[in-house]
Amino acid sequence: MITLLQIDAPSVVDVVFGLSFIASGFAITGYLLRTFSSEKVRSLIK
Helix, strand or coil, rough: CCHHHHHHHHHHHHHHHHHHHHHHHHHHHHHHHHHHHHHHHHHHHH
């Protein structure tokens, strides 16, 4: 049990960090896509 816990603990931390990293990546890409799309729309309107 101790060895299993020692093996599982880092993997759980890696999963949490990976999910948070992916979520932040999606947020950044969504923000960039929104800004770029808004700039394209403004240039098309002009």
